[in-house]
Amino acid sequence: MDIWTVVTILLWVFIITWGVWELIQYFRRKNAATALENDEFRQNMRRAQIVDVRGKDDYNVGHILGARNIPYMQLKQRMGELRNDLPVYLYEDKKTLSYRAALILKKNGFEQLYVLKGGYSEWDGKIKKKKTIN
8 A cells, every 4th residue: 555545544534533523422412411492592591691702892782681691701710600590591692512512511510401492593582782882
């Protein structure tokens, strides 16, 4: 075998291994939290901790009324701010980071984890925006 054949085989092995790994991670994240539609999310949000996992700037532009901002990048350091005996409702612009955040919380003993299906961009409930000073 020449060198290019070996490189091609190794490349394909790497791509297949990476694909399998991503597939496993996808299902782990999906099993970490339950997706909720807007109505379900709104119905029980008063009895839950609502967490916006977007960055502070995005949070200040607008967020779900009653949500606290714990950016995904700070979640491991700040998860002590959350109670694990209450449901945690997570959201962001889409849902990838919410599921990743749910996986982190699940590993740390949180059981009642929910993600807003469609994310903040599809939220049709009350929102709050930070006032800007001109």
